[in-house]
Amino acid sequence: MSELHDKVLSSLQNQFPDAVNHSGDERDFPVFHIQKKDLMAVLAHLKNEMGFTFLTTMCGIHFPDQGDQEFALMYQLHALQSNERIRLKCFMPKSNLEVPTCTTLFATANWMEREAYDFYGFKFTGHPDLRRILNMDEMNYHPLRKEYALEDAGRDDKEDKYFGR
Amino acid sequence: MSKEIDPIQANVEKDYTTLNLGPTHPATHGIFQNVLTMDGEIIVKAVPTIGYIHRAFEKLAERRPYGQITPITDRLNYCSSPINNMGWHMTVEKLIQCEIPKRAEYMRVIIMELARIADHIVCDTVIAVDTGAMTGFLYLFQWREKIYEIYEEICGARLTTNIGRIGGMEREFSDLAWKRIHAFLEEFPAALREFDKLVTRNRIFMDRTVNCGPITGERALEYGFTGPNLRAAGVDYDVRVMNPYSSYQDFDFKIPVGTQGDTFDRYMVRMQEMWESLSIIRQAVDKMPKGEIHAEVPEFYLPEKQDVYSKMEALIYHFKIVMGETEVPTGEVYHSVEGGNGELGYYLISDGGRTPFRLHFRRPCYIYYQAYSEMIEGGMLSDAILTMSSMNVIAGELDA
Amino acid sequence: METTVNIHPDHQPEGHEGAGFFATTLDKAVGLARANSLWPLPFATSCCGIEFMATMASTYDLARFGSERLSFSPRQADLLMVMGTISKKMAPVLRQVYEQMAEPKWVLSMGACASSGGIFDTYSVLQGIDRVIPVDVYIPGCPPRPEQVLDGILKIQELAKSEGIKRRLTPEYKAKLAAYGLE
Numbered sequence: 008m009s010e011l012h013d014k015v016l017s018s019l020q021n022q023f024p025d026a027v028n029h030s031g032d033e034r035d036f037p038v039f040h041i042q043k044k045d046l047m048a049v050l051a052h053l054k055n056e057m058g059f060t061f062l063t064t065m066c067g068i069h070f071p072d073q074g075d076q077e078f079a080l081m082y083q084l085h086a087l088q089s090n091e092r093i094r095l096k097c098f099m100p101k102s103n104l105e106v107p108t109c110t111t112l113f114a115t116a117n118w119m120e121r122e123a124y125d126f127y128g129f130k131f132t133g134h135p136d137l138r139r140i141l142n143m144d145e146m147n148y149h150p151l152r153k154e155y156a157l158e159d160a161g162r163d164d165k166e167d168k169y170f171g172r
Numbered sequence: 173m174s175k176e177i178d179p180i181q182a183n184v185e186k187d188y189t190t191l192n193l194g195p196t197h198p199a200t201h202g203i204f205q206n207v208l209t210m211d212g213e214i215i216v217k218a219v220p221t222i223g224y225i226h227r228a229f230e231k232l233a234e235r236r237p238y239g240q241i242t243p244i245t246d247r248l249n250y251c252s253s254p255i256n257n258m259g260w261h262m263t264v265e266k267l268i269q270c271e272i273p274k275r276a277e278y279m280r281v282i283i284m285e286l287a288r289i290a291d292h293i294v295c296d297t298v299i300a301v302d303t304g305a306m307t308g309f310l311y312l313f314q315w316r317e318k319i320y321e322i323y324e325e326i327c328g329a330r331l332t333t334n335i336g337r338i339g340g341m342e343r344e345f346s347d348l349a350w351k352r353i354h355a356f357l358e359e360f361p362a363a364l365r366e367f368d369k370l371v372t373r374n375r376i377f378m379d380r381t382v383n384c385g386p387i388t389g390e391r392a393l394e395y396g397f398t399g400p401n402l403r404a405a406g407v408d409y410d411v412r413v414m415n416p417y418s419s420y421q422d423f424d425f426k427i428p429v430g431t432q433g434d435t436f437d438r439y440m441v442r443m444q445e446m447w448e449s450l451s452i453i454r455q456a457v458d459k460m461p462k463g464e465i466h467a468e469v470p471e472f473y474l475p476e477k478q479d480v481y482s483k484m485e486a487l488i489y490h491f492k493i494v495m496g497e498t499e500v501p502t503g504e505v506y507h508s509v510e511g512g513n514g515e516l517g518y519y520l521i522s523d524g525g526r527t528p529f530r531l532h533f534r535r536p537c538y539i540y541y542q543a544y545s546e547m548i549e550g551g552m553l554s555d556a557i558l559t560m561s562s563m564n565v566i567a568g569e570l571d572a
Numbered sequence: 573m574e575t576t577v578n579i580h581p582d583h584q585p586e587g588h589e590g591a592g593f594f595a596t597t598l599d600k601a602v603g604l605a606r607a608n609s610l611w612p613l614p615f616a617t618s619c620c621g622i623e624f625m626a627t628m629a630s631t632y633d634l635a636r637f638g639s640e641r642l643s644f645s646p647r648q649a650d651l652l653m654v655m656g657t658i659s660k661k662m663a664p665v666l667r668q669v670y671e672q673m674a675e676p677k678w679v680l681s682m683g684a685c686a687s688s689g690g691i692f693d694t695y696s697v698l699q700g701i702d703r704v705i706p707v708d709v710y711i712p713g714c715p716p717r718p719e720q721v722l723d724g725i726l727k728i729q730e731l732a733k734s735e736g737i738k739r740r741l742t743p744e745y746k747a748k749l750a751a752y753g754l755e
Contacts, residue, residue, distance in 0.1 A: 068521065150228065
């Protein structure tokens, strides 16, 4: 385990004893799996106390085979002054995709959360403007979930035999 | 006795007009829609809509073998596609833990810096066009063609390059390519200087751009700005320096920063970066090490065609790569490069299958374009156009 | 003094020539005028738009073909150049732009995406603009080289020359538009 991992983990465990489900290093990134109820508090702590002020990116992930950990949100934080980067993950079941918004902490999370909503259907509670961002408003499913095909299901213009499907 | 009415303080109900800008407006360089609430010429509120060329890159990437994702990355920021290609190769190299030879890394640096110049040429000349200086555009675009000619000699394509392979470069630069690179290094500075003289200190240009669409460093960081736009606001964050990749630590270059974060600063930062890129290319050409151009990763790097016909092993690897049957280690990696517009990141989860399980692109345009409405509110409509062109929002990268 | 008709021999339509006059049909004279002053509306959405910029800029110089006057207003354009991916979200906009153009109008579909969806066989991309508007000339390539774009413009010019002034009033043409739900 890297030094950064241990530092962040001990700080998080001090502050939030049962917030971290699992942690480890993935290549050059320390990764922490955070309980959903503590997510916002952890993000605020990391931002305000530990210098992780820059939200590099966040995205949703769908693991169709993981039971009650089917959906995950990934947050990637960067402490620009010490050049340290960490990744947080928060798993949740399909039945409950409500997550508190982190737009209050990071202004940049606004569109990232809209994208996660558009692609996977996460409901960010408290988000100022949770609408679809890339797809049409009329779309009635969340296309990046694994059960949906890449191609538009309703179309008939390309014959399968020519396209190897 | 009636109270005297102060004409300035009077509570006059303002009559706002709604103006639809885009998505096919010529001055929006692509397809961005903003519904503006206008008070005369002043923008009171802007509501952006994006997604007009959403092409589902992330879903598409889940259906393609690793080698076939490179062409998708071409189409992210198509003004500097080689940088995207290299970023993707490096991500996969990080996943399969392969070290590539110095020579290949230096070759990559040359191509990436050429691409950065090509990207900045588009942005800076377009700022000039939007202030009314078409001439600069016509002058510098000839030099962009020269860069295209170099790409063409290296990989055969002009715009969507697909340069490089996972594990190195696909071939040595030919003599003609070297000749063109040398010629470019020799001749481009004069052209850039000419453009600089023509535009930078021009009175009209300065009047239009100084203090147009400014953003402070703090606000820019909150909005996740990276790249030239962040540096124009005075924050010296550059991935090439912060987390060097592809041997960038071997080169000596400066990070230009601005102070105001306005259109003029964004323009100037890009101008200076072109000079720095030229210097990096020169250093890379001078220090170019000898040796192999690819790592020994036969599962990913296509063998020589000659060997495919004569050697059993090469044939097997060829088949495996082409049919997408290569075994890939599981795990997740994030790798970022300094793209033309900022930190271009690839977050890749591999479950060992022939395609990525999940590939998320950290697209700098997408992230910083959300600050656009805040930057133009309170300004004039004509400044909004300039702000957009100086942010260099590329539709392909924005909408993925 | 004998004057000659100032038309390049390659462009000169069939007709009768004599001292001080040149006689041809009205169709051909109008076609000639239309073909050599096409005002394109660049509907550039993505990568192909950058190649179009290259076509327009100094090296390839679209102005040589009488098309340097880009008309960003659909109402004054003759040629709709669709360059780049058209997503389903964009399709209604494209159609509206086409409807706003005055006759005669031609449509040039540049690149694989506009012509067929290209590599983006996905839920959000329209699989070819000919699903919403009629197209006259397709340019293949991803993206096409500027030479190809010039070739496409020349093809459009051929169409404009040979079309005749009454074609747009014919029942065939109206039926074609009706197939797209246009009038």
